[in-house]
Amino acid sequence: MYNAAENSRLDDFINHKQLTPQAIINTHAHIDHILGAQYLKNKYNIPFHLHEKDQILLDNAIASAAMFGFDFRDTPKVDSYLKEGTFYQAGDDKLEIRFAPGHAPGHIVFYYPEGNWVFAGDVLFNGSIGRTDLPGGNFETLINSIHTQLFTLPDGTVVHSGHGPATTIGNEKLHNPFLQ
Numbered sequence: 217m218y219n220a221a222e223n224s225r226l227d228d229f230i231n232h233k234q235l236t237p238q239a240i241i242n243t244h245a246h247i248d249h250i251l252g253a254q255y256l257k258n259k260y261n262i263p264f265h266l267h268e269k270d271q272i273l274l275d276n277a278i279a280s281a282a283m284f285g286f287d288f289r290d291t292p293k294v295d296s297y298l299k300e301g302t303f304y305q306a307g308d309d310k311l312e313i314r315f316a317p318g319h320a321p322g323h324i325v326f327y328y329p330e331g332n333w334v335f336a337g338d339v340l341f342n343g344s345i346g347r348t349d350l351p352g353g354n355f356e357t358l359i360n361s362i363h364t365q366l367f368t369l370p371d372g373t374v375v376h377s378g379h380g381p382a383t384t385i386g387n388e389k390l391h392n393p394f395l396q
Contacts, residue, residue, distance in 0.1 A: 223255050240264045240292070241304060241311075243337025244320035245273035246350065247280045249378065253292035263295035265304075267315070269322030271297075273352060280351070298324060311335075316365040318358025319346030325365060333374040334385075340366055340375055342383035345394045362395060 230237065237260040240253050245266055253264055266274070273280070274291055281288030298304060300315030304326065311326040319338045323346075326335040338346040340362055348355040366375070371386030388395060 223252065223259075226252065226256075227259070236260075237262050238306075241298065241326065242266045242270075243325060243335060243339075243378065244323040245270040245277070246320060246338070247277055247284065247288065249337070250274065250277060250292060251288070254290040257292055264292045265296055265298050266294050267300070267322035267324045268294075268297040269317070270320055270352075271322070273320060273322075276351070300324060314365040316361035317352075318348060318354055318356075318361045320350070321352035323361070327369060327373075332370070332372060333376060334366065334369060336366060336375050336377050338378040340383075340388060340392075341377045341379065342375075342381050342388075343392055344380075345392070359395070367395075 237256060239262050240256055242249055242265065256262060257264055271294065274294065277291045278288060298313050300313050302313050303310040304313055309328065309330065311328050314325045314327055316325045316339045317323050323337055323339060325337060325339060328334070339358065340346070345362065346358055347353060348358050366385060367389060369385050371384065371389065373385045375383045375385060375388065
């Protein structure tokens with residue numbers, strides 16, 4: 217969410233679905249994943265959580281936005297840092313936090329075994345992997361994260377990525393050209 221029209225669309229969705237936002241939990245802090253975070257914090261009086269190794273991306277968010285040609289001045293302040301190897305309590309459910317750097321220095325993923333899914337952010341996509349040419353990216357680290365943090369999950373685990381359609385761990389093991 218970058219402007220008032222986008223904020224309004226999100227508000228309409230939240231109202232239509234009768235949702236009550238409780239927190240913002242980010243997989244990482246690249247500019248496309250923090251747009252609107254400060255708006256949400258203000259509008260719903262909710263906290264913003266992130267891994268501490270991505271603080272450097274927040275610190276440089278204004279310059280990163282300028283690099284991509286747009287004006288951004290609403291960098292959210294982190295209310296608390298998320299730690300790998302712990303769990304995030306979401307209502308009655310617990311999300312396992314796994315450290316998966318490579319796309320971003322503090323990238324984390326959220327695994328929910330009871331639902332058989334993982335929020336993978338920009339680590340793994342349907343038929344692709346996250347970019348490593350952005351600040352803090354590293355190809356070898358990303359590949360290692362995929363093998364140790366995602367490919368250790370059951371093959372039927374549904375992968376919800378930061379962009380694009382869902383996939384499964386098993387499908388990516390078999391068909392992802394970057395991981396063969």
